[in-house]
Amino acid sequence: MATRPRFSGAHLWLVFAGGVIGTAARLLILLIEDPSVQWFSIPLINIIGSFLLGVVTGRAEAQADPARATRMRTFWGVGVMGGFTTYSSFAVLAVDPASLPLAVVTVLAGLVAALAGLWIARPRQASARGHSA
Numbered sequence: 721m722a723t724r725p726r727f728s729g730a731h732l733w734l735v736f737a738g739g740v741i742g743t744a745a746r747l748l749i750l751l752i753e754d755p756s757v758q759w760f761s762i763p764l765i766n767i768i769g770s771f772l773l774g775v776v777t778g779r780a781e782a783q784a785d786p787a788r789a790t791r792m793r794t795f796w797g798v799g800v801m802g803g804f805t806t807y808s809s810f811a812v813l814a815v816d817p818a819s820l821p822l823a824v825v826t827v828l829a830g831l832v833a834a835l836a837g838l839w840i841a842r843p844r845q846a847s848a849r850g851h852s853a
Contacts, residue, residue: 731794738799746804762809763826769805770830773797774837782843 749761757764776796783789814823 731790734791734795735799735802738795738801739803742800742803742805744803745800746806760822762806762813763822763829766805766807766810766826767829767833769801771833771837772804773801774834774839775841776801776837778838778841782841 746765749757749765752758752761776792780789780792780797783792810823810826813819
């Protein structure tokens with residue numbers, strides 16, 4: 721079993737820098753004043769974040785260097801996606817009985833988006849049937 725690289729102060733800075741970027745990106749979406757976007761902004765942020773976290777995870781899994789994979793997960797996954805997505809706002813949305821269908825659809829769409837991100841980002845195995853270019 722592979723061991724994970726040790727935590728360092730650099731990891732904290734990666735989370736901090738990524739969090740600043742992710743939070744700023746979320747704010748830009750939340751500031752859109754179009755009512756047709758506002759009602760769906762929190763679910764949209766979380767679905768996009770699920771997809772991108774799937775991509776980050778798939779890319780990190782493909783890394784041969786465990787230290788690089790950890791830095792990728794730390795900056796992009798914990799930092800950027802942690803700052804971008806918003807579970808607390810989603811929880812407040814889900815408490816409203818009128819929003820429950822939207823909350824359920826958001827969770828399911830987030831799962832599908834994460835799986836799609838993983839599928840897209842993971843490297844493909846060469847065909848065992850001998851197809852060559």
